[in-house]
Amino acid sequence: MPDYELALYKKALNEVAHILVADADGTITYVNDKVCALMKYSREELIGQNNKIFKSGFHSPEFYENRYNEIIKGKIFKTNIQNKAKDGSLFWMDETIIPFLDSENNLYKYLTIRFDITEKINEVAIKEEFLANVSHDIRTPLHGLLSIVQLLKETSLNEQQLDYIASIQESSDHIEQLVNDLLDIFKIDSGKIKFESIPLDFTGIAQSLTTIFALKSQTKDIVYKYNVDENLSTTLLGDSSRLKQILFNLLENALKYTEIGRIVIEISLLDNMEEKQIVAFKINNTSKGSLKMKQDEAFVKLIQSDAKDSRLFGGISLGLSIVKKLILLQNGTLSLNCKTDEDTTFTFTMPYSKQLFTSKINIESITTTKQPANYKILIADDDQINRMIFEKQMMKFKYNYTIVESGFEVIELLQKESFDLILLDMQMPGMNGDVVLQKIRTEFPEPVRYIPIISVSATIQVKTIQYIIDAGANAHLSKPYKEADLAEIIQKTLPNSSVMEKSEKLKEEQNTTLVNLNTLKQFTDEDPSFMLELLEYFYSSTPELLDKMEVIYKSNRFELAMLLHKYRSQVSLLGIEELIELTKTMEVALIESIVDYDYDTSFDKIIKISRKVLVEVAIIIAKIKSEL
């Protein structure tokens, strides 16, 4: 290329782009005029400086680390980055870094080409807000609609009407899904999405998905199977809910085009590396009398198209473009293999990191089986036979249990007795399961209000199950179920420590004495009648003081501080360390108006401990009196 042409290219590039050259360590050796103009530095100010000078503080250290790790390998790196100008103004730049390696493959300098995309980014923010508003605006009436449908279902309707209602519900679900998908796509496209890193339970995910889909496709003749490779590490970390979302969308797609056939999920280990495992997910779909192909063609196109292309393809749901984006963003790959029209396999791979710093304790506590004998389960079912089956199962599992026949009995019993878990049948005459659920979740005091509840019903509609879960059930079990499923769901839902264990702990706590009479003994030279006088004074005056504190708690912080101070003198004499400390910190917090002090919790503790102290003091008084 002749020199003048090269010069022309250079000129053209300098017209449009912000160009910077730096040494391997980031020392700037060249900047063009556009960089100086936008960043408001003179060339002299920049040459010799480190590239860090533009850091805005927006990105995490990992962001820079990741960027550096790529270019040191000689890879061209593209990203959006926020830069800070000399006057503090911020700019969003589309950045491409081209590294230069020497003959030994060591980075010796790099060139960055940046474009100012600040305006575009701002537009994105506006668009995001708009989308969030619109989706909210769509969802609000949609929820209204769904609640009315729910009410309508409870009126007496004929079969045809029920059918129409089911259609309304289905369409509404679809709208809701679309809104969610749109939001998701937007989030992904604008780089807003963050991936979690939590232990992945592949079997659990595959199992729950096949259950859901088996329910969804009851009218079709489809067999679901799953297979999870045993060589997969059980401690891989990744984004579990996003993985579920990907699989869900793919299964839904498979389901859409299958009437009779088989859908198999296969999860296997593809590559085992020191720090990560590459996991392959295959969804094989064999169907007789296929309805698809056209869709598959479009799907292939979608897979093969540029990663950034967010155009939608005819017949392809938003769900599938989400799938693609989610996989690529997590550095996965995807492919579609159509053996025949009837046999297609969608494969995607994901690199999941191994849990390197495993906290053994955590894992053990998750996998430890909870001892059934420690737990008390309440079961409610109106059906005689079901109750009998439950009884047999509970005996077999060795749980302590109580079985009742109605929702009323559940409510009544919960007021008198503590349980660790409730198995609640949803369809009971008199008081339906969802009403019981709601009553427990709203009308009961803690901790009963948060008791784990497993709803049991013959419902197979995903929507209804979702409704139950939304109403406050911790898990749902559909009838008919396998015994193993019941055992597992109970184990999963039970709290780590049972009511019995807790009450023992509480007893222990109550047995440890709060009052330490050493100081009082010193003051009184162990004169019993004088000790008695002081203790009786404390016993008679403290309730009034506590009442007074409670009355002014919200209204007069200064007086409260004074009262706490006074009270501290008393409790000091009785050696109640916990109260001395609490009253002290709270008094200081009140006087210094410390904002982030948890006043409510501390005051609550002060009152609670004081009540316990009073009981103790009463016992001590009685004891001294008996010895006089």
Next chain:
Amino acid sequence: MKILVIEDEVMVLKAIEFKLKKSGFEVFTATDGTLALEQIKLQSFDCILTDLMIPFFSGLEIINHVRNVLASKTPIIVLSAIGQEQSIIEAFKLGANDYMTKPFSPNELLIRIHKQTMI
């Protein structure tokens, strides 16, 4: 030896009074600033023990009155609580002789009183 104990917390006051009486002191008590000042005007004491947070007049005002109004050199021991470090400094500036932080041991209190009254 006459001691005035100014303390609004009856239980603490009683405990101190008991201990001091048993140790042979003649103990006078006041549960608020007004009563304390009345006593101080009526008679002189060998030592004054005062809490800082008392109704009507604060412990600091009592110290100020004794030192600057009455120009008396009666030893004053401040009975303070944890977290009142700033007030203790103020008390010393005004002329307090010693301080004790509640909860304190009664025997230590006796030692401190002896120390102040010996001078």
